[in-house]
Amino acid sequence: MNFSALPKIAVPLGVVGIIMLLVVPVPAALLDFLFTVSILLALVILLITMFAKRPLDFSVFPSLLLVATLLRLGLNVASTRLVLGQGYAGEVIAAFGNIAVSGSLIIGFVIFLILVVIQFVVVTKGAERVAEVGARFTLDAMPGKQMAIDADLNAGLITDAQARERRADVAAEADFYGAMDGASKFVKGDAIAGLIIIIINLVGGIGIGMISQGMSIGDAMNTYALLTIGDGLATQIPALLMAVATGMIVTRSNASEDMGSKASAQLTQSRSALQIAGAGAIALALVPGMPKLPFVLIGALLIFTAARIKVARTRADQQLEVAKANEAASAAKETPEDLMEKMRVHALEIQLSADLVDLVNGGGDDLLARVRALRRRVAMDLGLVLPPVRTRDSVDLPPATYAIKVAGVEAGRGTAPRGKILALGDHLETLPGEQVMEPVFGLAGKWVPAELRHNAEMTGATTIDRVSVIVTHLSSIVQAQAARLLTREDVRLLTDSVRELNPSAVEELTPALISLAEVQRVLQGLLAEQVPINDLARIYEALALRAKTGTEPEGLIEAARAALGPAIVAKYLEGQLLRVVMIDPLLEQTMLEGMRPSENGTQIMLDAQRLEKVLESVKNIANDLERRGLSAVLVCAPALRPAVHKLLGSGASAIPVLSYQEATAGGATIETVGVVRSADAISA
The missing domain is CATH 1.10.8.540 (FHIPEP family, domain 3)
Structure with a gap:
């Protein structure tokens, strides 16, 4: 037998077996085994939800919730058949009934009803609402997350494989919360079905005992009520565990730690809170009539925990001071080699103000790691191997400021306030923060507190973290300064x-x-x-x-x-379409006649008035294309191309200049969207 195939067929076989429970009688011994499986399955699922670091780590939970619910309903049917038919449904049900009843049917019923109320009114209702809100917010935030992934990919911060993985995570997250929104209805329906089945078992059992077996109403009540309560507890306890697991999984956020570690760290973050709580517990022990031992023990434990936190923090502060002293001592022993290293002009350098050094945290997604990813991206895109990027702090920079230097000369500067993210969009009025201009694309934005990321995404804004802002700025400077590097x-x-x-x-x-x-x-x-x-x-x-x-x-x-013609034109294609801006034939002929050699290559000699009109025409065409959301290239004769590029390089136009041969090298379909003229500026 191939045991490796068992995981693939275990769930399908289990579902088939559950369906058979609904129609095929089951012996009491097998029913005991299935009740044990149901209880332990619910317990395992609950524990897994506690140790999962993020909901997607347990993405199969909605399906398991349906299977577990179906199993409990099948067990309800099978146990009802045994209770009503034989008056005995196995040792598990009998044990739960005896424990719950404890000599009193009223106590048993009260305990059972309390469990139903806890599950249905508290846990299930809350989990259902959280799942519904989580699904709606996740779907609303999807466009912003997709835009952020595209922005990181275009900036070279992530690879295509990483972008696909992040898009898959976003889609999986939306699918998960959507599935949980529906799966939470299973828990609600299970609670209602369990209550109805218990009523049916009790009424039917008493009726069968009195009519078929000739019992008195008291004997029938004692016999079938005990079995009914035991059956209800045997199914409601795993149902309650699954309801708690549902609430646990939908209230979890993505984290780097499991729930226990995170809860422990956050509950002990305030020493003063623990001391006050401990003192309050001891004070309550002094109230007349209060049990003193529990309050004193708990209060002492809280105060002891607070003292341990103080000791741990003191030790950490001492280690930090020792590290600073060692650093200062090493700085005092500067050698000539150290000074020469500081004097050396680095090809690329990022300077950070003192409050931004947390960006270089040595983790997998810190500034240094993202810069390494950028170097790989530039190497793949341009064929240029970037020199190592030096990162250091600078006391000369204002707070929350970074500066990017190329060969020792500052090429760009921006801000990246700590604890904030950059929101880019048109509807940021409701968000707190100072209005800023994004340094690369010139877009309006605001640095908003990181905890308001979801609020910003709800307004349709694109949110970008601090590291992404700096690396995107660095990528833009590298693209512009590639020749110097x-x-x-x-x-x-x-x-x-x-x-x-x-x-x-x-x-x-x-x-x-x-x-x-x-x-x-x-x-x-x-x-x-x-x-x-x-x-x-x-x-x-x-x-x-x-x-x-x-x-x-x-x-x-x-x-x-x-x-390189086909490779050059490929980046400007939209499918197989290339939009081009032509030069008026008469103007082009005039430019060819006006070409003159110089030390820096050929130049076009035109009178100032005509030159100004040409540049104005190009600018108007570029503005018109931008309004229409189109991109195009300017094409001209090969002999004219270098001179035209230099002519437009100092102007406001950003239209690339290609020769006729380059534009047609890839066999693209040409569409003319504008004509440059030297008369009154005209744009198509």
């Missing part, structure tokens, strides 16, 4: 890696035709226009062909772009 040593390492796989491409190009410095200049020119340099072998082959006729940097860059 590519060093000669980086080019040498990249060239060596290409030589291992394609030695002919490297040996033909350098140093035979151009030097490594000229290769660096070409790669920097590509990165300056956000062109990936991953395909170095193809770039080197194109440079080798072009260098045989001329080694001017502009011509080499254009040759490399021509080789």
Whole structure:
């Protein structure tokens, strides 16, 4: 027998067996075994809900709740058949009946009714309401969570696999709470069904005892009431455990600890509260008539716990002071090498104010870990291996401020207040916080307390944590400064890696035709226009062909772009559609005639008035496309492309510039959405 297949068929076989309970008579001994299984299953499920760190760790709970409810109802039917038919339903029911009754049927009924009230009125009703609210809030927050995942993915903070995993978690969370909203109705229905079955058993048992067996009403009441109460307790106790488990799972939040550890840590967080409670317990022991021993014992235990907390905190403070003293001592012994290291200009550096050093906590999702993920993303997207990013604190920065430096020069600055998240949206008036401008995209937002994340998401805002804000800002600066970050040593390492796989491409190009410095200049020119340099072998082959006729940097860059045409145009495609902005043919001819060589490449010589109108036309077209939610590229003749790019680079337009050959390299469908003119600015 293949035992590995048992887990797959255990639940289906169990459900089939439960269905059979409803129609097939069961002997008392088997019924005892099934009641034991029901009670222990409910106990195991309750304990698992306590030790689960988040609800999704026990996502099968709604289905198990239905199976457990069906099992109890099947046991109710089977036990009713035995109670009414034989007057005996096994030792479990008899034991529960004797314990609950304790010589008095009235006591037994009262205990049973109390259990029903606890389950139905308190636990089940509360769990049902929590599940309903949790499902509604989870569904309402889904769009904001999806947008946050997309923002992290676009910023390079997470990989595609991590994004898929987080999207799956969001969908699973919505499915779980939706299922729990419905599954909580099983618990409510189970409580009602259990109460009705008990009434049927009692009335039917008394009737059968008096009519069929000739018992007196007292004997029938004693016999069947005891069995009825035992049957009710044997099913209501696991039902109560499942109701408590339901309330437990729907009231849990995502946490890094199980419920016991978290509750213990939070209940002992205030030493003063424990001391006051202990003193209050001892004071109550002095009240006349009060039992003194329980109050004194509990009060002493609370005061002792508070004292232990003080000792633990004192020890932790002493360890912190020793660590600070060691750090100060090591700082006092600075060597020339230490000073030289501090003097060294780092390619990339993040400076944090003193109150932001908690962002570098050494965990799996701290600032350093996210920066490492960004380095991997940039390497995959641009082919640029970022230098290590130095992170240090700075007393010169204002509170809650960070600064990003490139080669020792500040390239960006922002704020990331402690204990807050950045909410981006159009309806933030009801949220507390100071209005700020997001540093990368210029969006309006507010730094709101972290505990109000759900409130912000309910308004439709996108919430971003502090680390994501800093890393997104760093990613934007890296994209803009990629050319500056590519060093000669980086080019040498990249060239060596290409030589291992394609030695002919490297040996033909350098140093035979151009030097490594000229290769660096070409790669920097590509990165300056956000062109990936991953395909170095193809770039080197194109440079080798072009260098045989001329080694001017502009011509080499254009040759490399021509080789990468399909990759360049792919990032601007929407499906197979490429929207383009054309240059008026007469204007384009005028620009070609006005081209002049210079030390920095070719330039277009136009009179100031016409140049201003051209830039205004491009700006109007860009604004019009932004209003319509469209993106496009400006296309022109290959000989004109470098000059047009430099011309627009200093203006307000952000439209990429491609040559006709590049635009058609991928076989995309072309759609013209605007024409640049030198007369009055016109936009399509």
